[in-house]
Amino acid sequence: MNEKEKMQPKVRFREFTGENAPDWEERKFKDILKTHSFRSYLAGVSEDGEYEVIQQGDKPIVGYSDGEPFTDYKDITLFGDHTVSLYKPKSPFFVATDGVKILSADNFEGDYLYTTLERYKPEPQGYKRHFTILKNQDVWFTENMEEQQKIGVFFKQLDDTITLHQRKLEQLEQLKNTLLSKMFPKSGTNIPEIRFSGFTDAWEQRKLGEVSNHRGGTAIEKYFDDNGKYKVISIGSYGLDSRYVDQGIRAHSNEITDKRIVYAGELTMILNDKTANGTIIGRTLLIENDNEYVVNQRTEIISPKEGFNSRFAYTLLNGPFRHKIKQVVQGGTQIYVNYSSVEKLTLYLPIIEEQKKVGVFFEKLDKLITLHQRKLEQLKNLKQTLLNKMFI
Structure with missing residues (x-):
C-alpha cells in the first residue's frame, strides 16, 4: 500500500474521490482535543428539571434539574473516563x-467529532482512567469541513x-413481560387477568414433577469432538433470551452420549x-428436532407428560415459574x-386447548422479538463496518 492509499479511507463520498482527492491528516487525540471545565452536579436530580444531568455508562441521563448548566453544547462530546x-x-x-x-476540537464539526471518537476510542480496560489512553491514540481525520459534515x-x-x-425492541420486550404477568395467574389466584375467548375454567394447580418426567445430564467433556455428531448443551448454551447459543461444541456418539440425547418437544433446564445475580439459572430451552442435541452436566432434560x-x-418455565426457581x-x-x-414447585395449568393457544401466541411474539433483534444487530454490524471503511 502506497502512502496515498494509507492516508485516505476505503469508502468516501464521491465528491472527495479521484486523483486530486485530499489526504487525511494524522495526529494524536491530545493534539486536537480540548477539555472544558465544569463543576460536577452534586445536588439531587428529579424528572421535573429543565436540563439533563449526564453520567457515564450506557444510561447517560441520570435525571433532570434546574440551575446554570453548560450551555455551549453544539459541538461537544461527553466521554466517560472510566467507561469509555x-x-x-x-x-x-x-x-x-x-x-x-x-x-471539543477546533475545526471539527460536532457530529464528526463524535463519530471520530467512536472510531478511535480505546477498548475498556477495567475501572481505570481511559482519557489518558485516549489522548495518546492515533487518529486520522479530514480537514475539509464539507466532508466532515457529510460524514457526521x-x-x-x-x-x-x-x-x-x-x-421498538424494548417496547416488544416490555409488552411480553406485561403479557406474561397478565396471561398467567398471579400469586394466590388460579385465573389470569387476560385470556382467550371461550375459556373460563380455573387453572389447575400441579407440581412440575407431576406433569413431567426428567433425566439429568452428566460430564461428557471427554467425548467432545470437533467433528462430533451432536451439539452440546451446557451452561454457555443458554442465552439471556432463553434461546440456544451455539458455542461450536460437539460430541461424538457412544453409549454415554446417546443416553443424553434430547428429543423434539422436550426441554432442557440449566441448574x-x-x-x-442468577441471569442464567433456571432458563429453559425448547428442543425442535430429534437427535441433534446432547446435554452436559448440570442440565436437566424435562419431558412433558400428556396434557x-x-x-x-x-x-x-421461562416466565412466572423461573421466579420461583430463583427463590430456592x-x-x-x-x-x-x-x-x-x-x-x-407448583404451577398452574389450563386445559390443553388453552395451553396450545397461549403457547402459539408467545411463539409468534418471540419470533417478532427475534426479528427485531436480528435487524438491530445487522444495523450495529453495518455501522461498525462503515466506521472501519469510512475512516482510516
Missing part, C-alpha cells in the same frame, strides 16, 4: 460526576435508525449459574439449584 462511553448532548446539560470529560450527518442518521429499532403442552411449558437457589458467588427442589 460517549454521549452527544442536544441541549444544555449538567454532568453528574468528575469522570465525565467535556470534549450520515452516521447521525444511522444512529437515529439504530435508536428507533432499539426502542447452575456462574454469577450470584402439558411443550410450547406452553417453555413460556411458563443455593450457593454464593456461583449459585445452583437441585432439580429435586425444582420439581416440587
Whole structure:
C-alpha cells in the first residue's frame, strides 16, 4: 500500500474521490482535543428539571434539574473516563460526576467529532482512567469541513435508525413481560387477568414433577469432538433470551452420549449459574428436532407428560415459574439449584386447548422479538463496518 492509499479511507463520498482527492491528516487525540471545565452536579436530580444531568455508562441521563448548566453544547462530546462511553448532548446539560470529560476540537464539526471518537476510542480496560489512553491514540481525520459534515450527518442518521429499532425492541420486550404477568395467574389466584375467548375454567394447580418426567445430564467433556455428531448443551448454551447459543461444541456418539440425547418437544433446564445475580439459572430451552442435541452436566432434560403442552411449558418455565426457581437457589458467588427442589414447585395449568393457544401466541411474539433483534444487530454490524471503511 502506497502512502496515498494509507492516508485516505476505503469508502468516501464521491465528491472527495479521484486523483486530486485530499489526504487525511494524522495526529494524536491530545493534539486536537480540548477539555472544558465544569463543576460536577452534586445536588439531587428529579424528572421535573429543565436540563439533563449526564453520567457515564450506557444510561447517560441520570435525571433532570434546574440551575446554570453548560450551555455551549453544539459541538461537544461527553466521554466517560472510566467507561469509555460517549454521549452527544442536544441541549444544555449538567454532568453528574468528575469522570465525565467535556470534549471539543477546533475545526471539527460536532457530529464528526463524535463519530471520530467512536472510531478511535480505546477498548475498556477495567475501572481505570481511559482519557489518558485516549489522548495518546492515533487518529486520522479530514480537514475539509464539507466532508466532515457529510460524514457526521450520515452516521447521525444511522444512529437515529439504530435508536428507533432499539426502542421498538424494548417496547416488544416490555409488552411480553406485561403479557406474561397478565396471561398467567398471579400469586394466590388460579385465573389470569387476560385470556382467550371461550375459556373460563380455573387453572389447575400441579407440581412440575407431576406433569413431567426428567433425566439429568452428566460430564461428557471427554467425548467432545470437533467433528462430533451432536451439539452440546451446557451452561454457555443458554442465552439471556432463553434461546440456544451455539458455542461450536460437539460430541461424538457412544453409549454415554446417546443416553443424553434430547428429543423434539422436550426441554432442557440449566441448574447452575456462574454469577450470584442468577441471569442464567433456571432458563429453559425448547428442543425442535430429534437427535441433534446432547446435554452436559448440570442440565436437566424435562419431558412433558400428556396434557402439558411443550410450547406452553417453555413460556411458563421461562416466565412466572423461573421466579420461583430463583427463590430456592443455593450457593454464593456461583449459585445452583437441585432439580429435586425444582420439581416440587407448583404451577398452574389450563386445559390443553388453552395451553396450545397461549403457547402459539408467545411463539409468534418471540419470533417478532427475534426479528427485531436480528435487524438491530445487522444495523450495529453495518455501522461498525462503515466506521472501519469510512475512516482510516
